Amino acid sequence: METLWFCLFWEILATFVVLSGTDIGVGMLHFLVGRTDGQRSQIIRSIHEVWKPNQVWLVVIGGIMFVAFPALLAESLSGFYLAIMLVLWLLIGRGLGIELRDRIDDPMWARFWDVAFSLSSVLLAVCLGAALGNFVRGVPLDETGRVFFEAFWTNFRLGSDTGILDWFTVLVGITAVIALTHHGALWLSHFTDGPVQERSARLADRSWLMLVIALGVCVLLTTVFQPQLRANLVAHPWGVILLLGAGAALAWCRSLRRRGRTLKAYIASGLSLYAILNCTAFALYPYVLPARIPEHGLTAFKAAAPRESLQLALCWWIPAALLVACYFAYVYCKMPSKFLLDVAE
């Protein structure tokens, strides 16, 4: 039961990254590919309809952590207090940017929200990446496996007194920026036309190689820093498939892009993100919150809510997930297939 919820938790996390990651990636590209007011409006329109349901997955992540792993919620959210608060504030800035930009037809107003939207998207990508880096690297839990607090940064070294940002987590943060840029560029190259589409198609091509390199470095470093990965690989050699799957999805994405199959390329990129996060989950199992000193880590079994609570939660979670899948199918099907540049441009 605990393992099942462990998997569910990571799948939901991956769903959030794939869906909301698109919006974040689009935000980072906002000024890079949108050079005029009309083009930036076009970019915002392309995610206007879906960003809110996408972001609800974040609420679901919080809810699932609460229901299934209350100790994880308690430890990680209070331990990363400042970072979580920063993320919440960034989410406010981003949501307002998307929704309010086109509400008033005024260049200064649009400019202000453009900057708010794209700046908070970049910082969010770094934060999400750094958070993932922290989970992989482990946090300073004490021998009771309880209570830690990480400042934003200490000395950027991987000692026992780490901050949220050290050179490794910053590296993962940068990788996240590249990955989501790539993902967002693919979205734009499918759903827009004109100069925005051309530029994002070019960017998707360029960022692909960077992404492969950055991911490679991260995987290598993870095998060094996270002993659980090696242990899990020895115990369950099939885990390699996940990594190969991620590689294959990325390669497939590249070849589809080359052939101009933009929608499929976007989906392939999403699959590769899924696979990468599944690799991470595989590497960390059974730890939900690994520690700097591996034995102190918080396992799924220690962090989980009592079994009865988990079973009850599963009863309603399955129908709810089906219902949500229907909403998403409906919303994405109702969406126009292209967001055209305004005729006035």
Added chain:
Amino acid sequence: MDPAAVLNRLQFAFTIIYHYIFPQITMGLTLLIFLLKTMALLTGDETANRAVRFWMKILGVTFLMGVVTGIPMEFQFGTNWSRFSALAGGVIGQTLAMEGMFAFFLESAFLYLLLYGEKRLGKFGHWVVSLLVFAGAWLSGYFIVCTNAWMQHPVAYRILPDHRIVLTSLSGLLNNPWAMVQYAHVAIGTVITGSFLMACLSSFYLLRDQHVDVARRCLALSVVVGFIASCLAAMPTGDLTAKQVYKYQPAAFAAMEGHFYTQDSAGLVVMGQPNMQTMTLDNPITIPHALSFLTHQRWNAQVIGLTAFPPEQRPDFVPPLYYAYHIMVGLGTIFIAIMGLSVLFLLLGKLRRQRWLLWALLLAVPLPFIANTAGWTTAELGRQPWIIYQIMRTSDGYSQNVSTGNIWFTLLGFMGLYLFLSFVYFFLLVRIISAGPEPAPQSTALPVEMR
């Protein structure tokens, strides 16, 4: 008192009070919009449709503010109240996660279609979407109230040897009798807010002779709905809520009524200032025997007073609790009066000519916000010193690993950010209001929508 606990409470109180400005508007407005939409569908009335389009603009901005200020609420359980979350997560996490899965997705997926999809969906489809958004908003409210109700009146749980709390029955949690009564009262409160807001803007337009057709339609609807809701807020939901508090949280009841000593034939305090040094009420104005009657339906019944409880069982901020409750009740009475008069003149067909009443409706708009906030303050201060009533104390619930310096940082950050949000929100509202509803079509075709 533990300063860290107070600081954590202050941050949660500030962020939730600010957040709740918006959901009470959206819950109230989604009902009113659904009613207008139904009128338009049944009668083919284009004025109602124009009114819907106007109110949807306000709903859109308000909903956005509610979303962006609501996400921090869920995460603050983990960041600031980690010890509480670790022990109670198996129970209250259920309803919070359900809110996300069942209600929030529904709302957020269909709100866009409600706001921008009228042409795409057609008349009937748009009506269905307005129903779905209404259902989503109200369902969302139920899950949140259910979470709070469990903290007020824990049911369907078992405590394990390691102090963690297990949920024993899902239906027990969702059918918590406390939640039913509390939700009815809360939901009615949001309808009052929505009605007063609609009545306020309609009066504003009528007093200025602008957009008269839409304003008249909205005014009529809002005063009728507002009057019904104001009555329901007092009887039966308010009465039931008070009786429930007396039954399950007698110390909180005594504190909010300003009733210090146990006595027979207790009087109902209308006004007065609680004096915590002498445990008496200064300058009291009371209705004799009324408190006994309201709690027991007998004029001479005994009502337990605050001093009957040991100090560590009493709420820790008695005067604010007392005032919050009395402000809510006082304003509730004013609502019945204003809305009752409006309905009376509406039935006589003279409402439009009563400019003084339109002015009253215009100026009354902050009152329901104050009343709703005061009501929640009563519930939350009344539950103290418990975070889960009689199970866990608030001072045992906050995150010990987060230093007060960090909480000051985020509290001030939230204050600054929310001040900015307020400016943005008011700026947008003023723009929407000064633009007003679209004019009636002058027999020419409607302008073709871009894109």
